[in-house]
Amino acid sequence: xxxxxxxxxxxxxxxxxxxxxxxxxxxxxxxxxxxxxxxxxxxxxxxxxxxxxxxxxxxxxxxxxxxxxxxxxxxxxxxxxxxxxxxxxxxxxxxxxxxxxxxxxxxxxxxxxxxxxxxxxxxxxxxxxxxxxxxxxxxxxxxxxxxxxxxxxxxxxxxxxxxxxxxxxxxxxxxxxxxxxxxxxxxxxxxxxxxxxxxxxxxxxxxxxxxxxxxxxxxxxxxxxxxxxxxxxxxxxxxxxxxxxxxxxxxxxxxxxx
Numbered sequence: 001x002x003x004x005x006x007x008x009x010x011x012x013x014x015x016x017x018x019x020x021x022x023x024x025x026x027x028x029x030x031x032x033x034x035x036x037x038x039x040x041x042x043x044x045x046x047x048x049x050x051x052x053x054x055x056x057x058x059x060x061x062x063x064x065x066x067x068x069x070x071x072x073x074x075x076x077x078x079x080x081x082x083x084x085x086x087x088x089x090x091x092x093x094x095x096x097x098x099x100x101x102x103x104x105x106x107x108x109x110x111x112x113x114x115x116x117x118x119x120x121x122x123x124x125x126x127x128x129x130x131x132x133x134x135x136x137x138x139x140x141x142x143x144x145x146x147x148x149x150x151x152x153x154x155x156x157x158x159x160x161x162x163x164x165x166x167x168x169x170x171x172x173x174x175x176x177x178x179x180x181x182x183x184x185x186x187x188x189x190x191x192x193x194x195x196x197x198x199x200x201x202x203x204x205x206x207x208x209x210x211x212x213x214x215x216x217x218x219x220x221x222x223x224x225x226x227x228x229x230x231x232x233x234x235x236x237x238x239x240x241x242x243x244x245x246x247x248x249x250x251x252x253x254x255x256x257x258x
Contacts, residue, residue, distance in 0.1 A: 021048050047210065050203035057200015058090070059109045062116035065193040066123065075124040077187010079179040083124060085172035087117045087141070089165050095149045096162035166220040169201075173227030180234045194232045201225035 018024055026041035069075050090113050097107035104111075118138055125134025147153060148161070180186050205225050208218035 020052065021045050046206070050206040053199040053203035054207065055109060055200075056196050057198075057203065058113045061193045061196035061200065062113060062120055063193075064196070065190040066116065066120055068188055068190045068193075069120070069123050069127070072188055073127070074188055075127040077180070077183065077185060077189055078120075078124055079176045080121065080124050082172045082176040082179070083117060083121045085168050085175065087114065087121060089168035089172065090114055090117060091141075091145050092148070092158075092161040092165055092168070095145060096158050098149050099155065099158050166217060166224060169224045170220055170227060173224055173231060177227055177230050177234070180231065180238070185238045186231075186235045189231070189235055191232070191235050194228065194235060198225070198228040198232050201228045 014027060017027060022030075022041060022045050026038070026044055029035045029038045029041050065078075069078075090110050094107055094110040094114055097110065118141070122131075122134045122138060125131055125137070148158060176189075180189075201221065201224050204221045205218065208215070208221045
């Protein structure tokens with residue numbers, strides 16, 4: 001590749017890096033002066049990267065799991081308690097931002113994630129033959145969240161739930177880990193979803209350490225990250241068993257249809 005080709009390719013790359021990862025002064029430090037050990041710029045790049053991890057863990061992570069359930073026609077192995085705790089964690093965050101009159105751009109991804117996780121909970125109920133129960137519980141949940149975001153609920157209650165947000169996350173991961181150990185498999189858990197959740201947890205640990213140091217919140221975020229890593233390890237450990245169970249389940253459905 002000659003110099004003219006490199007010049008043609010560089011502007012899009014530079015625009016991408018400046019948009020998502022670094023300011024122009026850091027771009028110059030890295031690509032003109034080749035100062036890859038410039039500490040302030042490294043911190044900026046790392047911070048922006050972790051921010052993208054957090055966004056992926058919130059917005060994109062539920063999608064592969066929903067797609068896998070729809071493709072396989074089964075929610076085998078997913079812990080419903082874990083899903084509802086995830087729903088509670090992200091919903092309390094959205095309710096807090098709404099009551100504090102934050103702009104929608106600051107918490108819109110949480111609203112999108114609430115819709116996805118609610119759909120995931122409904123799919124689990126549906127594949128367990130409890131569709132009506134699932135609809136009723138989601139309707140009840142929507143009522144509770146509407147009440148939580150209304151002026152009828154004291155601000156102190158919303159603030160307390162927001163502070164407990166990380167506890168909901170830790171409990172969610174814990175219930176899924178225990179469920180996997182009890183069943184001896186991870187069923188239809190999506191490895192891509194779990195990996196994205198792990199990256200998001202890693203990003204939250206970094207942000208907490210940057211903002212508050214090794215506080216209680218940072219410790220709980222670290223615990224949540226460890227639990228996410230443990231679920232990912234379980235998927236890899238039970239991979240062959242999950243593949244065998246999926247084949248058996250597909251064969252049983254085929255025999256039943258015949």
